[in-house]
Amino acid sequence: MSLKITNLNKQIDHHATLIDLDFTVEPGQIVGIIGRNGVGKTTLFRTINGQYLPDTGQVLVDDQAVSAQPELRQRLSFVDPQANFFKGVTAKQIAWYYRATYPEFDQAKFDQLMTRYQLPVDQKLRHFSKGMFGLFTIILSVSTKATYLFLDEPLDGLDVIIRKNVLNILIDEVANGDHAILIASHNLSELEGIIDRVLMLKDGRIKHDYQLETMRAQARKMQVVYRDKTIPAVLREQGHIISVSGRVIVVVFENFTPALADQLTATKPVFQEALPLSLTDLFVANLTDEHDYELLS
Template sequence: MEVKNLAKIINHQEIISDINFTLNRGEIVGLVGRNGTGKTTLFRTIANHYQEDSGEVIINGTSLKKECLNYEEIFYLDNQYNFLANLTVNRIASYYKKLYLGFDSEKFFGLIKKHRLPEQVVFKRLSKGMKGLLMIILAISSGANYLLLDEPFDGLDVLIKKQAIQLVLNEVSLNQRPILISSHNLVELEQLIDRVLFLKDQTITKEYHLEELRSEAVKLQLVFKENTLPKLVRDHAKVIDVQGRVIVGIFNPYSPELDKELRALRPIVMEKLPVLLEDLFRADLADEEIFISDDDFIRGNQV
């Protein structure tokens, strides 16, 4: 799937603009952004719940504008406007079997039984955990080749969340279906995804392949004797935290030459730390930057 120059305006306000990215077989891609940045609008526009104002979604080389039947290749269940409320599990399966020609009833009911979900209880009467599991089971049974999951694990207890995550990982491993997934739990998301897209100011501002990033970038905790921030750090690092003289920054890329130059500044402390998805979030999506004066290391605006 290729998303090209996608944009959506709602109530005369541009919610998403010039969105460009691809989804490749066998990968899980994370969509990350602050509250209200348009993640759900992006999901709805890709899935044709909203009609795009410009741009297009291309599947197998064909724009969905030209071949609407290809929307059957996309599964997205909108958590906010859920039409399943008064349907039983059996009725839900019957509905999706008509909506998706490739719907796998055997797989669906096999997983329903395995996870002990009641078939005759209406959706709105299910617990939050049961609803979450049911939505994941629907997605992977639909036959759609592209799965869009908007906060699928939100509010699930630890045991049910583990089951839901395992279902997602199994589907990608066995059937190579690409998944676009959003979550505010960055620690949890980091364990799942191969690639992350950052949504800010209505568009995708950054894209990281996590394994590649970790091979190129270094997160350092630094303390210098002098009460100033060296120009070398200012020029090469995204500073994500300052506590007194203690600076934490991400250097990307980090080279042997840069390492040598930093050590030549004789820092009191120079410690490598793991680069986390949360660090990238703070570095790239914070509305305010950490301010460091020329005379002292101080925190200006809170990130």
Template sequence: MIDLRQLSKTIDGKEVLQDVSLTIEKGEIFGLLGRNGSGKTTLLRLIQQIIIPDQGEILFNNVEIKKHPKVKQNMIYMPVQNPFYDKYTYKQLVDILRRIYPNFDVTYANELMNRYEIPETKKYRDLSTGLKKQMSLVLSFAARPALILLDEPTDGIDAVTRHDVLQLMIDEVAERDTSILITSHRLEDIERMCNRIGFLEDNRLTNVMDLDELKEEYIKIQIAYESDVNLAIREQNIPLLDQAGVFYTVLILKKDEKKKQFLKDLKPKVWHELPVNLEEVFIAKFGGKRRW
């Protein structure tokens, strides 16, 4: 589907991305994680050719996009904010996008607008943040692209709207084998939607992995001791997720029998092993002081 090959980009003298390679398959939802300023938005803009990489290639179905820009009709980019849309109503935007995307499905767009009760006569700039996100997604999906690039699509919207937005994405992938590359600081959204994830840090894409396999690597243990063992646990570099008095919640690799035995040697009064979620894994893998 889409192949990124050794992409590098420097902006205003600062290296933002270095040697980034990634392949996204048909019907895959890939979650791109990273701290603010890590290059997530830059990578999406490179794929859409809004900016051009200093080095590397971007191919869609083995066709280099830079040399054959018409293949961009198979991709659409939804940024955090879209000032281009501001002065237009829904119908005006449909007229514009139909000329750019020949497969634009007006009937489908109208159906989604009615389903989510999004006003069609208001200008985009006059809609609430949640309605803007929903309309942008409606227009993106109605363009019938093979790949959708989503930059923080659930940022700034309420829980009910988030649920609708996420379900719309999941349904689109299930019904049409659309591929989605999504950035988000909401790890619960990534966990719900994505097949694979990757983490942008130090200008590079690292730890590209299957989400289910990643979670299977770790185990969460809730334990209680008669005395305070916080320092002893930390000295062993065991990620401590939570502490309430002498009750602790820690995360370790399932295969790390040494750390597991260390915790047992402290003679716990309570020992419960539990499944983990994505946020807990990232605390263990990248350190609690990271922000994504």
């Protein structure tokens, strides 16, 4: 059982937004989709879920093309936070629509979560605050009982207490191995605490597909200090420099082998230490462009 995206391409306004995307997601996974603003995260979710038609490529559920079998869309759920038709109706009316669309819609779960978080079911969604609306989209998503849930910035606008509860809801959804969640978010610190894997998008392509457990075992974030401001070639060629402050350099090595450790020692730093490596570090290391900051040499 899997969701497979093959050779997916999509242009928006004659601009190549998604280019040759290939990846597979299986139930039991929470996958983070990260990238800079405008990289195509929302377009990816809309294309997979049929709001946009792909220019080329396929979306397969259990090796069956969704385009040929529209009923397979019941296995996918994407509550688009930018969907304008939501705004003029009540939460109860939206739940009725989704209950008609998803045969396994869990009305009891929907009612219980709406009550727990004190969201008014008879109030039109245009009167919801940003945080209320974000929380509602999550409740609606998990209530569909779809196998694959797509969440676009689900933590945006939620206070810290509600965010922690929401993260627990999402973890519970995948705990039994029947569901997978794909989350597009800029809230990297909290995303890191729940995801197993991250797809990093850059220029419309998948730049990296990280298994976080493997990455933590192989990568190192190092702080090194030299006697002068010269940056050794090994740092530039085999690492990602994420900051330079005078003679202090912070660099991420994605494959820190014993041989690389020896090369680093051979540069004769006056001080070096390993620092905790975060998802934010990987984001900065891979997605920072030259015009974002100037490396001092």
